[in-house]
Amino acid sequence: MTGNQEQFEIKFRLTDGSDIGPKSFPAATSIATLKESILAQWPKDKENGPKTIKDLKLISAGKILENNRTVGECQSPLCDAPGTVTTMHVVVQPPTTEKEKKTAKEAKQPKCGCVIL
Numbered sequence: 001m002t003g004n005q006e007q008f009e010i011k012f013r014l015t016d017g018s019d020i021g022p023k024s025f026p027a028a029t030s031i032a033t034l035k036e037s038i039l040a041q042w043p044k045d046k047e048n049g050p051k052t053i054k055d056l057k058l059i060s061a062g063k064i065l066e067n068n069r070t071v072g073e074c075q076s077p078l079c080d081a082p083g084t085v086t087t088m089h090v091v092v093q094p095p096t097t098e099k100e101k102k103t104a105k106e107a108k109q110p111k112c113g114c115v116i117l
Contacts (some may be wrong), residue, residue: 001019005086006025006027006072007024007026008025008027008072008075008086009022009083009085010022010031010034010071010086011023011083011085011087011088011090012088012089012090013089013090014090015090015091016046019087019094020041020043023037025037025055027071027072027075028070028071029071030067030068030070031058031065031069031074034071034088035053035067036053038050038056038058038090048094049092050093053067055094056091056092056093057091057092057093058088059088059090060074060087060088060089069115
């Protein structure tokens with residue numbers, strides 16, 4: 001069991017190999033709060049940065065973390081050693097445009113390829 005007083009040292013690895021952090025977070029911190037922290041610390045010189053937390057996915061121990069979970073709930077047994085820094089991978093989803101949404105919707109509609117002679 002994790003207590004609310006427990007702290008986790010977490011660094012966030014971006015897709016280009018650079019890191020944000022490490023920074024200490026209480027076990028009760030939500031994944032959505034972690035994403036807000038990443039947005040606030042996002043390097044200004046990087047192109048195609050996230051606009052909202054919906055543009056971010058956090059991956060830890062091979063699992064995509066859900067916004068409503070807490071850091072304590074998502075911890076890996078490998079991270080239990082005191083004094084270790086947990087690395088979470090950050091993936092930015094490119095925003096979809098209205099044209100892409102329309103194309104995806106049209107692609108899902110069944111089309112008949114029958115020819116009657």
